[in-house]
Amino acid sequence: MTEFKIIDYGGEDWGTAVRLREDVLRKPLGQKFSNLELEEERNHVHIAGILHDKMVSTAVLVPENDSLKMQRVAVLEELRGAGIGSKMLHFCEEYGKKNDFKSIYCHARDSAVNFYLKNNFLAKGAYFKEDNIPHLKLIKQII
Secondary structure, three states, rough: OOEEEEEOOOOOHHHHHHHHHHHHHHHHHHHOHHHHHHHHHHHOOOEEEOOEEEEEEEEEEEEOEEEEEEEEEOHHHHOOOOOOHHHHHHHHHHHHOOOOEEEEEEEEEHHHHHHHHHOOOEEEEEEEEOOEEEEEEEEEEEE
């Protein structure tokens, strides 16, 4: 069973999470996270999913007033479809509830939109380009 936990910025687990995110999200685009992008994560909440002592999923939560922006969500490719992503979303939602946030949202790549819709997120607005990829804003009330 996957265990989810909050990890510290700059620590060993955070470095592992960055590598996982780069492998899943950036390398297919021929990109890496810049030092500035990583420095901006200093005040964010970092989530890791651990299965059999291995990090298999990660997400970053960015507090914005009474909302949390969930970004840089990644699950190892070979474990997609096993429910790990949905369980991680639930962990993020519970974190938000415990810390008095009213909603959680993300900018989902077109390829991930159905995943969020299946997890009761609602589409808001029209598609837009981010990193030259179609994205859609999805939001879920958690109060």
